[in-house]
Amino acid sequence: MQRYEVLVKLTDRVCYLPADHRTDRPILSAILGTQRTAMVDAGASPAHAQLFLDALHKSTGRRRDWVILTHWHWDHTFGLAHLELSSFGHHHLTRNLKRL
Numbered sequence: 001m002q003r004y005e006v007l008v009k010l011t012d013r014v015c016y017l018p019a020d021h022r023t024d025r026p027i028l029s030a031i032l033g034t035q036r037t038a039m040v041d042a043g044a045s046p047a048h049a050q051l052f053l054d055a056l057h058k059s060t061g062r063r064r065d066w067v068i069l070t071h072w073h074w075d076h077t078f079g080l081a082h083l084e085l086s087s088f089g090h091h092h093l094t095r096n097l098k099r100l
Helices: 046-060 093-099
Strands: 014-017 028-032 037-040 066-068
Touching: 014 046, 028 046, 037 046
Parallel strands: 037 066
Antiparallel strands: 014 028, 028 037
């Protein structure tokens, strides 16, 4: 049975929250540096982003410092406003997000 709220540790520096296809939630992940943490993608909603942040903190004791957006699809970006932090992505990302 898949647990959609528990972080999976891929390596000492990479962890992820599994996708939940029942709710169209993609994988969210984090890259853990020595001093900073980068979240990869912002989630499908504020609730999805918060689920990831709670799991990240519970599992690693870390908070996120930045978010890296892999692409502009809604299920990877709609949690962005909830995060209130600097984000990084391809220079065409903003143009595509405005279309949404």
